[in-house]
Amino acid sequence: LCQLDAQNSRKKETNEKNSRNLLSAHRERKMKCCLSEEERKAKVKAMSHEERLAYAKEYKYAAIGMIGAGFCVFGGTVGGLWSQIGAGSIGAAFGSAFWVIF
Numbered sequence: 001l002c003q004l005d006a007q008n009s010r011k012k013e014t015n016e017k018n019s020r021n022l023l024s025a026h027r028e029r030k031m032k033c034c035l036s037e038e039e040r041k042a043k044v045k046a047m048s049h050e051e052r053l054a055y056a057k058e059y060k061y062a063a064i065g066m067i068g069a070g071f072c073v074f075g076g077t078v079g080g081l082w083s084q085i086g087a088g089s090i091g092a093a094f095g096s097a098f099w100v101i102f
Contacts, residue, residue, distance in 0.1 A: 071097070
């Protein structure tokens with residue numbers, strides 16, 4: 001009986017320790033590949049003016065690439081569905097490409 005109580009208390013301590021680790025600052029990110037909003041703002045705040053311009057220019061080209069990809073999705077969907085549903089493929093293509101373009 002004493003041994004079971006000791007095991008349960010160790011499990012409880014381990015669970016509490018793990019839950020504290022999950023709530024630590026470096027694990028608050030929703031996506032592990034991206035910085036959190038606060039981290040991004042701190043990074044930009046620490047930059048010089050020239051660094052900020054280069055950073056903005058880099059993301060400008062990323063946005064242009066996303067818009068281009070959206071038009072490619074639109075054209076591919078229209079081309080692929082035109083023989084099956086005709087002009088309705090334009091609506092289907094707009095629906096599938098909308099999230100990439102806008």
